[in-house]
Amino acid sequence: DIQVTQSPSSLSASAGDRVTITCRTSQSISDFLNWYLQKPGKAPQLLIYATSSLQDGVPSRFSGSGSGTHFTLTISGLQPEDFATYYCQQTFTTPPTFGQGTMVEIK
């Protein structure tokens, strides 16, 4: 299985901050990388697919970039509703695997 490692595992930030989360994979996955947000007690929500494509209805403050084994999710101007746990997922090979998550907390 392809291993997916996110960093940091958690971070504290203030509303309005620019936040970057990194996802690294154990082998090259081209751009087969998705990002999700999960709030406590809720299902994950798709934010970005294929590394940089914004899912319909997702605010433009979310953006993704990268290729190969190194990917980033950036939130430009953190909003109160963005405090949550973020997961990346590779779908280059089966089984698709997820990172361990990055919890974004209020400073």
Next chain:
Amino acid sequence: QVHLQESGPGLVTPSQTLSLTCAVSGGSIKTGGFYWGWIRQHPGKGLEWIGYIYYNGESFYNPSLKSRVNISPDTSKSQFSLRLSSMTAADTAVYFCARARVGHSSPFDYWGQGTLVTVSP
């Protein structure tokens, strides 16, 4: 708007088989373009892909669970089911059903709310 809803027992005895159903509305599992699958999340942990099915009957499973898992469609009722045999405490988790788009990166774009399954005597 596609809506998915899981149903099934919240408590399973060790060694039993778990059966969960996912009811789909606002979309059809009988047409191409989407996979219909299951993902689980152990308490306080990350996400684990269990498997999914395609409308033509093709199924894809996580090798770590393949010997114990079966996902099947019920097109007459627009739902699909998960069966996971030989349950142990390690299978205690929240189980989500979800839809994945076929194609580039196959993201899960719609999810059910999830159902907690506890394995205990």
